[in-house]
Amino acid sequence: MNRSTSRDLYDRALDVLPGGVNSSVRATRPYPAFIERGDGAHVIDADGNRYIDYVMGYGPLLLGHDLPESVRAAVQSTLSEGPMYGAPTEIEVELAEFVARHVPSVEMCRFVNSGTEATVSAVRLARGYTGREKIVVMQGGYHGAQESTLVEGSPDDPRPSSPGVPQSFAEHTIPVPFNDTEAIEAIFEAHGDEIAGVLTEPLLGNTAGVLPVEGYHERLRELCDESGALLIFDEVMTGFRVGGLQCAQGKLGVTPDLTTFAKIVGGGFPAGAIGGPAEIVESFTPAGDVFQSGTFSGHPVAMAAGLETLRYAAENDVYDHVNRLGEKLRQGLTEITEDRAPGYTVLGTDSMFKLVFTRGDAAAPGPECGAGCRQDPDCDRFDRCPKTGADVEQSETERWERLFRPAMLDDGIFLTANQLESQFVSHAHTDEDVEETLEAYKAYFE
Structure with missing residues (x-):
């Protein structure tokens, strides 16, 4: 995927903005995709590349990019x-x-x-x-x-x-x-x-x-x-x-x-x-x-x-829609990781979600909660699921940032800048968006 315009814009930005950005979390490796416009549940970058957007402005865009x-x-x-x-x-x-x-x-x-x-x-x-x-x-x-x-x-x-x-x-x-x-x-x-x-x-x-x-x-x-x-x-x-x-x-x-x-x-x-x-x-x-x-x-x-x-x-039943899609995403990610990366953990609730590259044995004890960790003390995974900020910070953040996120970007999925930030579903997302996203996650772990 060509992002040469974003690269050139970042080169210019480094001359006039500290680190090339106005919020430190935007400085993704090797350079950020500069967004030109939003379209529903998607963003389009300066090179014309289109992505399904789960950043959603880091949370404010409950309704997506196209305002009703x-x-x-x-x-x-x-x-x-x-x-x-x-x-x-x-x-x-x-x-x-x-x-x-x-x-x-x-x-x-x-x-x-x-x-x-x-x-x-x-x-x-x-x-x-x-x-x-x-x-x-x-x-x-x-x-x-x-x-x-x-x-x-x-x-x-x-x-x-x-x-x-x-x-x-x-x-x-x-x-x-x-x-x-x-x-x-x-x-x-x-x-x-x-x-x-x-x-x-x-x-x-x-x-x-x-x-x-x-x-x-x-x-x-x-x-x-x-x-x-x-x-x-x-x-x-x-x-x-x-x-x-x-x-x-x-x-x-x-x-x-x-x-x-x-x-x-x-x-x-x-x-x-x-x-x-x-x-x-x-x-x-x-x-x-x-x-x-x-x-x-x-x-x-x-x-x-x-x-x-x-x-x-x-x-307009916005919460029913976004929460259903959030659960569908977490459920799909849980099924993918059980088969392909059993040491990883799905987190979030309602319209928030995140796959965390938690460290641990490949053969994790028992199945995960159906649609993300619920902190259930009766779950076999309870002791190993993240309970604190330190638990997340000790996960494989470098692998997530250097390998996983760039690969997802190349597959047209726009995720938050690092493993620590939650991701969000909007009212503009569709079942087709979620299914395409899950296919991209699945392809990464194959």
Whole structure:
């Protein structure tokens, strides 16, 4: 497959953009495919190559690349009235009302411009509301490019995961393993009255979609209640994708104190939000004392796109479609790996999926769960399925990135840049797309 134009564009980009990209995850080997346009469930690159797209903008494009007429009309109408005003608009009220009506934990929202901005503001709000400083995060979780969560290591040795983050920030952050109840209980035993909040994704979307073991989030809820800390769900990725309009918290049956949103809440445009009970969210200025502000917050075009996307999803059986195709993909991948790569693991739920090149014996014990790992303790594979971010990071990431992803690209399948990022099904995908994708996976393992 010829990608010479993409190669030349990358050569130019290296002169004017650090690493040739504007987000580090886009720097795929040996060079990225530069996308010219989207078409339904497909993208077309600068050389005219067409791919079935499972990146979907890293999650925002629930409906695919072709916006339904109602969404397109709302965006165009809003834009025709002016790009933005620096003043409130009705559309931001309507989107906040929609979110509050459907998401169990939300009474109020504060809109921002990205997932990073949402988690930055949620951490500040938790600290301001509780009067405490420490934040607990999950090892391998990702909460945007912010100093309070760019932290790695252990509870006893937290350290910045990037140069430029002061060690003093890391000292207020406690990284713990996801799904490890004993570890989080020990942290609350030692620091309970210092913890402002526990920040976790409902599932580890940036480490391939590792699901929680049964009872884990419920135990987090109990520990936060007992200590006075806030439970913060980062639903930037899962919000309005996993669990439908109630989000992952509705599917799990666990109600957080704060929730962060982005991606789908903006309908493919830059937007994020922090939601929760009025008692907490009204701590933001000007109602309270915790400062939060932004020139582009509640941008009318992003609000219109988000609201109409969610309305369309609610009225057109979008979740039935994407979840069915997601299950079909995971089921097909499970069958392929059982026959050809039994040491590998299928992860994900609803319209998220990922095949992880987990290390292990070729003769894995027993069959996999039917449509991806469910963290079932009665499953013969339970002990070997990834439970934490570290489990995914220790898999064969080099093989996935250097061999597998380029081969799939040559077969017309556009996957996320590395083995850690989840992949997504949209309403524009079809059964034929899934079947073609499974054939490409099968051919790779033959």
